[in-house]
Amino acid sequence: MIPVSPSESTRRRYVRNIVKTYRQATEDQVVRGKAWYRTAHQLADMMSGGDVRAGAGVIAALSANKAWDMNRRLAQDAFAGRLHGHVGDALTKAAKIMAGADPAEVLPMDIKTGNFYRCILDPEDPEAVCIDRHAHDVALGTPKGNADRGLSSKGRYAALSLAYRNAAAILGVLPSQVQAVTWVVWTESLAGVKRRPTLERYSHNV
Template sequence: MDKSPLRVVRGVEGLVRPPGWHGATEDNKYGVLFYGGWPRDSAPSAVRGLATRQFNTMVTNVETILGQSTAQEVRAGREWYPSGQDHSRRMGKLAGHRIDSDATDVGAGVIAALSPSVEWDLNLINAHSMATTGRTFEPYGKVQTDKASDILRGANPEDTVITGGSEGPNPRNKSYHFYRNLKDPSDPAWVTVDRHAHDAATGSVITGGERGLSAIGRY
C-alpha cells in the first residue's frame, strides 16, 4: 500500500508521478535523489539517471497541464507575475516611495517576506496593512513580520532581509526567488518553486502537514 502523503492532482488527466518520487517523507527527506548530497558531476550514474527520468517526467506533466489549459488560463498565468509586480509597486508607494523602481523593490520585499504558507489574497492584505499601519492585518510569524518591518525602515531586501541571515541572499530560499520574480518578472534566472509548482511538476498534491512550505528538500 502506498503510504505517501501525496495524492494525484484532481481535474487533470494524464499526469504521472516521477519514478522514485515519494515526497519529503520521514524515510525519504529528498524527493529528488539527486539532491541527496552528491555534487552534480560526482553523483553515481544510477542517481543521475533517476534524476534525469524524474526531470523528464516533470517536464511532461507541465506540458500536459498546459495542453489542457484554456487560452484564458494561459493568459492569466502569463500575467500573474506582471500583476504581482504592479501590486509590489503599489505597496511601495503606499509606504512612501515615489520612484517606481524603489517602490517596486520595497513592495516586492514586503510581499515576499510575508508570503510563506499564506494564500495570495491574504498575503496582499497583510502587505498592504504593513505598508500603511506597520502591522499585519492578521497575526503572523515574528520572523516574517520583522523582515517586512526592516524593509519598510530602509533595509535592502537584496541583502539579508529576505533570508534573515548574515550570509546574504540564499539562492535556495523560496521567498528570495519570489522576491526576485515580483521585482522583475522578465528575469529568467529566478524561478519560484512553491507548493503549486511542486504539484504541477510531480502530478501530486501534498496533503495535511506536508502542505506547508518548510521542507526545503522537497523543492
C-alpha cells in the same frame, strides 16, 4: 517527499508533467497566468509609493503559508503602518525591508520566498521560479494535500526549479510564466472552478 537529487529519468518525468499541465491550459488561463507577476509587480509599486523593490520584498516576506488575498492585505497594512498577522521572523524581515534593507540580503534567496520576490520585482527574470506546494504537485503529477513537501531543502527546491526552467525552454516562455500558468490550471482543476478567478483569489502557499 521527492528526492533531493532525483535521477535523470525522474527529472525528465517532472518536466513532462509540467509541460503536459501547461498544454492543458485554455487560452484564458494562459493569458491570466502570464499576467500574474506583471500585475503583482504593479501592486507592489502602488502599495509602496513607488518603491517596487520594497513592495516586492514585503509581499514576499509575508507570503509563507498565506493565501494571496491575505498576503496582499498584510503587505498593504504593513505599508500603512500596521505590521501584523504573521510569525515574528516574517514580520522582522518585512520591517527591515521597509526600513531600507535590500530584500536580497534579508530573504532566503535560494528557496520560495526569495524567488517569489524576484518574480514580482522583475516579471521578465529568466531564472527565478516560485516553487510553492502546487508547483511541486504539478511536477510530481499528483496532489499531495497537506503533506510536507520539504521545500525548505535547497537541493529539493533547486531540482524542481531546474525542471520548470527545462519545461520553459521546451515551451518557449519564461519559467515564472510556466509556473503561474500551470498553477492556474492545477488549482482550478482541483477546485472545479467554473468562473474566472481574479488575482485577489490566487494563492502562493508553501
